[in-house]
Amino acid sequence: MTALFRISGAGRLSQAKTASFRFDGKSYAGIEGDTLASALLANGVHLVGRSFKYHRPRGVLSAGAEEPNALVQIVRDDARKTPNVRATVQELYDGLTAHSQNRWPSLAFDVGAVNDVASPLFSAGFYYKTFMWPKWAWKDLYEPNIRAAAGLGVSPEKPDPDHYAARYAHCEVLVLGGGAAGIAAALAAAETGVRVILADEQAEFGGSLRFESGARIDGQDGYAWAQGAIAKLKAMDNVRVLSRTTAFGYYAQNFVGLVERVSDHLKSPGRELARERLWQVRAGRVVIATGAIERHMVFANNDRPGVMLASAARTYLNHYGVAVGRNVGVYTANDSAYAAAIDLKKAGVNIAAIVDLRDNPTCPVIDEARALGIEINFGRAVVSAGGKLRVSSMTVQPKNGGGERTIPVDAILMSAGWTPSVHLFSQSRGKVAFNDETKRFVPGTYAQDCVSVGASNGTDGLDATVDEAYAAGAKAAKDAGGKAGKGAKPKVDAGESWSRGMLGAAPGAGPGTTVKAFVDFQNDVTAKDIRQAVHEGMHSIEHVKRFTTNGMATDQGKTSNMHGLAIAAEELGKPIPQVGLTTFRAPYTPVTFGSIVGHARGALFDPTRRTATHGWAASQGAVFEDVGHWKRAWYFPKAGEDMHAAVNRECVTVRKVGGLFDASTLGKIEVVGPDAAKFMELLYTNPWEKLETGRCRYGIMLREDGFIYDDGVVGRLAPDRFHVTTTTGGAPRVMNHMEDYLQTEFPHLNVWLTSITEQWAVIAVQGPKSRDIIAPLVEGIDMSDEAMPHMSVREGKICGVPTRLFRMSFTGERGFEVNVPADYGEAVWEALWAEGQKHGATAYGTETMHVLRAEKGYIIVGQDTDGTVTPNDAGLDWAVGKKKTDFVGIRGLTRSDLVAKGRKQLVGLKTKDPKVVLEEGAQIVADPKQPIPMKMIGHVTSSYWSENCGRSIALALVAGGRDRMGQTLYVPMPNGTIEVEVTGMVFVDEKGERLNG
Amino acid sequence: MLLIRCPYCEEERPELEFRNAGEAHIARPTNIAAESDDDFEKFFFIRANPKGVIYERWRHIHGCARFFNAVRDTVTDKFVMTYKAGEPKPAKLPGASK
Numbered sequence A: 001m002t003a004l005f006r007i008s009g010a011g012r013l014s015q016a017k018t019a020s021f022r023f024d025g026k027s028y029a030g031i032e033g034d035t036l037a038s039a040l041l042a043n044g045v046h047l048v049g050r051s052f053k054y055h056r057p058r059g060v061l062s063a064g065a066e067e068p069n070a071l072v073q074i075v076r077d078d079a080r081k082t083p084n085v086r087a088t089v090q091e092l093y094d095g096l097t098a099h100s101q102n103r104w105p106s107l108a109f110d111v112g113a114v115n116d117v118a119s120p121l122f123s124a125g126f127y128y129k130t131f132m133w134p135k136w137a138w139k140d141l142y143e144p145n146i147r148a149a150a151g152l153g154v155s156p157e158k159p160d161p162d163h164y165a166a167r168y169a170h171c172e173v174l175v176l177g178g179g180a181a182g183i184a185a186a187l188a189a190a191e192t193g194v195r196v197i198l199a200d201e202q203a204e205f206g207g208s209l210r211f212e213s214g215a216r217i218d219g220q221d222g223y224a225w226a227q228g229a230i231a232k233l234k235a236m237d238n239v240r241v242l243s244r245t246t247a248f249g250y251y252a253q254n255f256v257g258l259v260e261r262v263s264d265h266l267k268s269p270g271r272e273l274a275r276e277r278l279w280q281v282r283a284g285r286v287v288i289a290t291g292a293i294e295r296h297m298v299f300a301n302n303d304r305p306g307v308m309l310a311s312a313a314r315t316y317l318n319h320y321g322v323a324v325g326r327n328v329g330v331y332t333a334n335d336s337a338y339a340a341a342i343d344l345k346k347a348g349v350n351i352a353a354i355v356d357l358r359d360n361p362t363c364p365v366i367d368e369a370r371a372l373g374i375e376i377n378f379g380r381a382v383v384s385a386g387g388k389l390r391v392s393s394m395t396v397q398p399k400n401g402g403g404e405r406t407i408p409v410d411a412i413l414m415s416a417g418w419t420p421s422v423h424l425f426s427q428s429r430g431k432v433a434f435n436d437e438t439k440r441f442v443p444g445t446y447a448q449d450c451v452s453v454g455a456s457n458g459t460d461g462l463d464a465t466v467d468e469a470y471a472a473g474a475k476a477a478k479d480a481g482g483k484a485g486k487g488a489k490p491k492v493d494a495g496e497s498w499s500r501g502m503l504g505a506a507p508g509a510g511p512g513t514t515v516k517a518f519v520d521f522q523n524d525v526t527a528k529d530i531r532q533a534v535h536e537g538m539h540s541i542e543h544v545k546r547f548t549t550n551g552m553a554t555d556q557g558k559t560s561n562m563h564g565l566a567i568a569a570e571e572l573g574k575p576i577p578q579v580g581l582t583t584f585r586a587p588y589t590p591v592t593f594g595s596i597v598g599h600a601r602g603a604l605f606d607p608t609r610r611t612a613t614h615g616w617a618a619s620q621g622a623v624f625e626d627v628g629h630w631k632r633a634w635y636f637p638k639a640g641e642d643m644h645a646a647v648n649r650e651c652v653t654v655r656k657v658g659g660l661f662d663a664s665t666l667g668k669i670e671v672v673g674p675d676a677a678k679f680m681e682l683l684y685t686n687p688w689e690k691l692e693t694g695r696c697r698y699g700i701m702l703r704e705d706g707f708i709y710d711d712g713v714v715g716r717l718a719p720d721r722f723h724v725t726t727t728t729g730g731a732p733r734v735m736n737h738m739e740d741y742l743q744t745e746f747p748h749l750n751v752w753l754t755s756i757t758e759q760w761a762v763i764a765v766q767g768p769k770s771r772d773i774i775a776p777l778v779e780g781i782d783m784s785d786e787a788m789p790h791m792s793v794r795e796g797k798i799c800g801v802p803t804r805l806f807r808m809s810f811t812g813e814r815g816f817e818v819n820v821p822a823d824y825g826e827a828v829w830e831a832l833w834a835e836g837q838k839h840g841a842t843a844y845g846t847e848t849m850h851v852l853r854a855e856k857g858y859i860i861v862g863q864d865t866d867g868t869v870t871p872n873d874a875g876l877d878w879a880v881g882k883k884k885t886d887f888v889g890i891r892g893l894t895r896s897d898l899v900a901k902g903r904k905q906l907v908g909l910k911t912k913d914p915k916v917v918l919e920e921g922a923q924i925v926a927d928p929k930q931p932i933p934m935k936m937i938g939h940v941t942s943s944y945w946s947e948n949c950g951r952s953i954a955l956a957l958v959a960g961g962r963d964r965m966g967q968t969l970y971v972p973m974p975n976g977t978i979e980v981e982v983t984g985m986v987f988v989d990e991k992g993e994r995l996n997g
Numbered sequence B: 001m002l003l004i005r006c007p008y009c010e011e012e013r014p015e016l017e018f019r020n021a022g023e024a025h026i027a028r029p030t031n032i033a034a035e036s037d038d039d040f041e042k043f044f045f046i047r048a049n050p051k052g053v054i055y056e057r058w059r060h061i062h063g064c065a066r067f068f069n070a071v072r073d074t075v076t077d078k079f080v081m082t083y084k085a086g087e088p089k090p091a092k093l094p095g096a097s098k
C-alpha cells in the first residue's frame, strides 16, 4: 500500500521496491532508497523526538547531515543499538527498527515536558547558577536527576560485535563533496591521468541537484547528468569514487580523515562486511566542494514538528516523492524557498501563503510563483507557529507591527539563506573572511594546498559553480603533475541561483520578547538565551557559545552558528566580523569510536610478548601477570594451593634447594666496539675500564639530573664487548637513551649498540643446588668457585647449544643465569627442569622473585625508586665511581637539593606485629597523634610476607631514614595505625655468605 | 599526521615513525662536572618555548633510528627543514616569513 504522503509520479524511487520498518513499535511501509526521515514523512509522521532540555516535541528539520532534531535510536539487536542516528541520514532497509529518544513514557506524552513550562529555570547558563547550592546536592541530587532527565539515547548492553576496517590512501587530487562542483572538479582532474579520490556523504551523488528541479547540464536533467558523470569516473582506473563517505577531519599536510559507512544501510550486512571503513588519505591537492547549508528562520515556536527547511521539503518531494504536508506555508527571507513552493504546488500540494520578510524582492521564481496563483506577502513576518505535536497554523504580522492574521497550515517551509560549509576549510587552518555584502563567511586565507569551490566558496549559481570547480580541478591536477586534460567542461544549460537572506532573529523574536524562538534546536538555545548571555557579560562569541551551549551539540551548530553570532553582534552593537566566528573542529559529523579504533581492539589492541618458556609454564598451570607487553609467569600453584601458599613454597624451596625462573624479559643490549668501555664509563656511574673480561658488575644508569634511571648486571665478554642487562620495563628507553648519547653527544666514540633482548632466552637457576643442576648439561666451562666466582660470565655450550653463562644472583643464593639463543630456550629449560627435579627444585614466578630480592634488600628500579631517588638515597653510593671525572648525571648529583640533609632514603621496615603485611604505597608518619593533615615523612615501596623470615618485611623511602635505625614510625591506615620499626634493608643472610653456599 | 623528512633516509615519512626528542643545539658541556649551578640550570632545565620557529631534535625511531634536527613553526606545525645531527644551526631558513 502506498503511504499517504507519497506522491505518485514524483521522486526517483521505485514504488515497487517496498521496505517495511518499525518506529516506536509501530509498522510502516517505506521504499528502498528512502531515508528513515523520508519514509516517516511519507507516512505523515513528523513527530520523531523530544528536545534535549525542554523535552519539546520535534520533527524533521532537514534532509541531510545537518539535522539537529530527528535523532533516533536504531536497534538491530542487544549489541547493536546505535543512539543519536540522524533519521535524515539513516537509509531505510527492510525490517529497520527505530525508537525515538529522550521521552518518557511516550513520545506524545512526555513527563519531562514539564521543563518546557518551568523553562525560566533552565535559561542560559542554568547549570552554572541553579545547581550551585548547597554543595552536597550536586553529586547526590542534581546531577543524577539531570542525567536521568537529559541524555540522548541509550547505550547497547553488549560489546560491539561489528568490525571496522581501515585503509590508507594516497592521491594527487582529493575532492570532498560530490555535488555539481565536486563532480566537475573530479572530471577535470581525472582527465589528466592523476590519481583522484571523490567522496560524498550521501548514498547518491548529486548534492543539491537532488532537489534543484530546474538544473540542466549537458542537455540532461542535472541529477541524471551527475549519475552519468559518476559512472564515467567510476570506470576510470585512476579514480576512486566513495559514496556514503564523510570527510570528518582535515589535518596537517593535506591528511584527511574519511569515514565510509559500509553496511549500516543493509538489511543483513553479514560478517564479512565491515560496518565502517576509516580512510586516511594523504592528498597532493584537496578540492573542497562541500556546498552550503540552508538556515532556518528564527521565530516563535519555529521548532514545531512540520516546520522545516525549504530545501529539505524540496528534496523530500523531488528525490523521495514525499509531500511534507497538504497545506503548506512558506516563510522566507530568500529566493530559494519560492522554488520549493513552486515544486510542491506543481505536485498538487496547496501553498497556503508565502510570507517574505523582504519588502519588494524581485526574482524570476517570485514571478513564477505568482503566476501559479500562490499568495505572496512581502514585508511580513511569521511571528508564531501554532500547534504542539504538529504545526497547525502560522500567525502573520507586518514586520513593523500591525494586525495579526492566523493561517492554518500543516507544514511551514523556512529559508533564511545559505551558509557556506567552510568547516573543512576552517579545520585546515584556513582563515575565513566575512563578505559584508552577502553576509557570509567564505574562505579567505589558505593554510594548506587546497581550494574551495562552489557554494562552499560563496559562489552563487550553477553555471559559475561548474566553471570554477572545473578550472580548480584541472589546476589542482596540473599542479600535482597531471598532463593536460582532453575532456570538455560540462555545459550548464539552466540552473538556479540564490544568495542573500538574513541572519539572526526575525521580528516576533526581537529584543524584549520571551518567546521560544530557537536558534540551536539540538541544545534548545533560543534567541533570548543569546541576548541574555550578552547581558550577563559574555562579549566574545566563544564565551556566548559556552554559556548558552549554542552550537555545542552533536550537529556543531551547522544551522545555528550564524544566527547565534548575528544575535550576539546585534546585542553588542558590533559588526559581525568583530564578534568573530567560533573555530570549527573535527569531526564534521559524529564519528563512531569503532571506526577510529578499527582492528586495534581485543588481542590486536596492543602486542603481547611471550617468552620461550610460555607454553611450558602454561602447561604447568602457571598464573601469568602483565609486565609491560610481556606475559610473565607470576607463580606456579600446585593442586590446592592459593597464591600465598604457592609463593611461600617457592620462596622456601629456592633457598633450601633451588629454583628455575624465566628472566628472558630483562632488557639486553650489546655494547660493542673499540670504545665500548669508554662509552660504558660515560653512561653508567660505575668504573668499567678495569673490569676484567669474564667478570660482571652491577651498574647504575642516571639521567643528567642525577636520579636513577635504570640498573642491571653487565658482563664483559671481551675487551670490546659488553653484555648489558636492563630492567624489563626499561629496555626500550635505555636503548633510546644510549643511542641518543652515542649519536649526539659522544659521536666520536666508535661503538655499536644492538638490542638483543629477544635473541637470548634467560633461565635463572638459583639456590644452593644451582650448580649441581646446571653442571651436567654444560660443556667447556669450569664452574668451580675458583674458576667461575660470583659475578662472572663464561661462554660455552649447554645441551649442545651456545650459552652465555652468568654467575649472578638476584636472590642472595648461589645463582646462575643461563642465556641461550631464544629458539632453544624451551628445550634448555626442559633439560634444566629435568635436572632440577632430581634435587627437588621448584619453578618460580615473578612474585617469588620479588620476595626473594626484597629479603636481600635488592631494589627494583621503578618500584623502590620513582625518578627522584639518587644512588645515595638508595644506599648504592658504593656503585658510583668516586674517581670518575665524567658520566651522565655526575653534575646532577652535586645539585644542592641532592646533597641536602633529610632526603628520603631507602630503609627496611619491620611491623611490630610480624603478621601484619604493610600496603605498598602506604604513607609513613613520625607521630600518629598529630592533627590531620599529618606530615608524611615517607612511603612503603615494597612489602611482602616472607616465609623464610617467618614475618612480614618491607622497604620504604623515609626522610632521613638511615639516621632513624631502630626508631618506631607509624603507618596510618583506615582500620587503624600500624607501628613499624626502621631497620636495615637486608632481612636474610646479612653477610652474603649464601652467594657461595 | 605530519610528514617529516628524515635527512638520513632522504624522504618524507609519516609522523608515526618519529619521536620528538626535545630542543636542539643544547650541547652537553665537555667538563660538565665543573659547571656552575647557573650554567647547569641553563643547560639542563631551561628550554625555549617559542611561538614560531623552534629548533628541535627528532628521532626516526621506527625507521633508520637516527637522531636529527628539525626547524618547525609551532604556530602552523609546519616543518621548515630538517638536517643531520651535528650540523650547525642553519643561518638562513628557506621560505622564512618572519
Ligand SMILES: [Zn+2]
Residues within 6 Å of the ligand: B006, B007, B008, B009, B010, B060, B063, B064, B065, B066
Ligand atoms: Zn631515517
